[in-house]
Amino acid sequence: MKTLLFLVAQLVLSWATTVPTTPDNFFYHDFLNENGSKEIHFSGVKLHVDTAQLSVFGVRGGNATLPCRFWYEPELSSPRAARVKWSWVSAAGGQETDVLVTFGSRSRSFGRFRGRVQLRQEFTGDAALVMSDLQLNDTGLYRCAVVDGLEDKSATVHLELRGVVFPYQHPRGRYHLSFLEAQRTCEEQDSTLATFTQLFQSWEEGLNWCNAGWLADGTVQYPITRPRTECGGHNVAPGVRSYGRRHRHRQRYDVFCFSSSLRGRVYYHQPSHKMNLTEAQRACQGDGAEIAKVGQLYAAWKFTGLDHCDGGWLADGSVRYPISRPRTNCGPSEPGVRSFGFPPPEHKHGVYCYKSEDE
Numbered sequence: 001m002k003t004l005l006f007l008v009a010q011l012v013l014s015w016a017t018t019v020p021t022t023p024d025n026f027f028y029h030d031f032l033n034e035n036g037s038k039e040i041h042f043s044g045v046k047l048h049v050d051t052a053q054l055s056v057f058g059v060r061g062g063n064a065t066l067p068c069r070f071w072y073e074p075e076l077s078s079p080r081a082a083r084v085k086w087s088w089v090s091a092a093g094g095q096e097t098d099v100l101v102t103f104g105s106r107s108r109s110f111g112r113f114r115g116r117v118q119l120r121q122e123f124t125g126d127a128a129l130v131m132s133d134l135q136l137n138d139t140g141l142y143r144c145a146v147v148d149g150l151e152d153k154s155a156t157v158h159l160e161l162r163g164v165v166f167p168y169q170h171p172r173g174r175y176h177l178s179f180l181e182a183q184r185t186c187e188e189q190d191s192t193l194a195t196f197t198q199l200f201q202s203w204e205e206g207l208n209w210c211n212a213g214w215l216a217d218g219t220v221q222y223p224i225t226r227p228r229t230e231c232g233g234h235n236v237a238p239g240v241r242s243y244g245r246r247h248r249h250r251q252r253y254d255v256f257c258f259s260s261s262l263r264g265r266v267y268y269h270q271p272s273h274k275m276n277l278t279e280a281q282r283a284c285q286g287d288g289a290e291i292a293k294v295g296q297l298y299a300a301w302k303f304t305g306l307d308h309c310d311g312g313w314l315a316d317g318s319v320r321y322p323i324s325r326p327r328t329n330c331g332p333s334e335p336g337v338r339s340f341g342f343p344p345p346e347h348k349h350g351v352y353c354y355k356s357e358d359e
C-alpha cells in the first residue's frame, strides 16, 4: 500500500510538473473524471487548511493580515499550484462575496476590496490575506478556501476593528430613526452602524445605555451594566438586551454607531469669544479645518485621550465635550463624551474642529 501511495504521489507530481499551469482547473477535472482514477491517484493524499487565529484586529486606515496556510499529507516533495479564494460575509450579515482569487502568480480582487488586498505567499502554502486601508465596514467573517482539483478545504477568520461605540439620538429626541435613517446618521457622523460584537465589547467595558438602538444586522438592542427599574427591572441580570429584528421602515429607535482611529486631529477652538453655530462652523474653516463630527470627537477621545472641560459645537448641531480624566465640575465620575444635547443654534459656545492629516 505504501509503495502504491508513493507511486501515486510521484504520478501526480510528474503530471503537475509536465502540464503547464493553467489559470483554471478544467483539465484537472477531466483528468479526475476518468472512471476510477480519483481513487487510484489520490487515495491518501490529503489537503489541510487552517487559520492560526480566530480573530484579527485592525484600525481604520491600517493594515491587517488574516493568516491561512495549507499543506498536504503525506508531504509533497515539490510545491503544487493551488487555487486560493478568499471570501467575506459582512458582520451585518448577508451574502458571501468574493474578496480575492489567486492561482499561482495570477490574482484578482473584487468590488470594494479591489486594490486593497493581496496574498502574502511568503512560504510554501502561505495563503494569508494582506489587507490595507481598512474601512469601518470591513469587519466580518473571512473564508480562506483552497481548491486543488482533488479537494476543496476552507477555514475562517474574523476581522474586527478596534474602535468606539456611541449611542446616537436624533435631535428631535428618543426613537426617531428608521433603520435606513440610522445607517445614514452614523455615516454623516463619520462612523458606521455598530455590530453586535462591537456593542457587546463596549458593554464589557462598561457601556450602560437605557435606550434601544439599531445595530448593523437590523436588530435593536441596548447594553445594561447597572440594572434599574426603569431599564427593564432590578431583577434582570446585566447584559445586552435585545428586542430582536425589527421592521426596517416602520419601526423607529435610536442607533449605536461605531468609529475607529482618525488620520487627522480634533481640537477645541474658541478664538476670542463664544459663538453661535454658524460662527462656529466659520471659525473652524478660518482655521483651515472643519467643524468636527460626533464620530470624530469620540475617536479622538478614545484613541488620543482628548480631554477638555468646555462644551463645544459639533457638525450635527449638538454640544459635547470629551473627558478622559474625570474631575469635579466636569460631569460624572467615569471618563466619557458628555452631551448638552442640541441647544438652539443661536446659543454661544466654543467649537471642536477636525483637521485632516493630509492638509
Ligand SMILES: *[C@@H]1O[C@H](CO)[C@@H](O)[C@H](O)[C@H]1NC(C)=O
Binding pocket: 035
Ligand atoms: C464511469 O462513471 C460514470 C459516472 O461518473 C458512470 O455512469 C459510468 O457507469 C462509469 N463507467 C464505468 C465503466 O465504470
Ligand SMILES: *[C@@H]1O[C@H](CO)[C@@H](O)[C@H](O)[C@H]1NC(C)=O
Binding pocket: 061, 062, 063, 132, 133
Ligand atoms: C500598510 O501597508 C502598506 C504596504 O502594503 C504600507 O505602505 C503602509 O505604510 C502600511 N500602513 C500602515 C498603517 O501600517
Ligand SMILES: *[C@@H]1O[C@H](CO)[C@@H](O)[C@H](O)[C@H]1NC(C)=O
Binding pocket: 135, 136, 137
Ligand atoms: C463601507 O464604507 C465605505 C466608506 O467607509 C462606504 O463608501 C461604503 O458604501 C460602505 N459599504 C457598505 C456596504 O456599507
Ligand SMILES: *[C@@H]1O[C@H](CO)[C@@H](O)[C@H](O)[C@H]1NC(C)=O
Binding pocket: 276, 277, 278, 279, 345, 346, 347
Ligand atoms: C450667528 O451670528 C451671526 C452674526 O455674527 C448672525 O449673522 C447669524 O445669523 C447667527 N446665526 C445663528 C444661527 O444664530
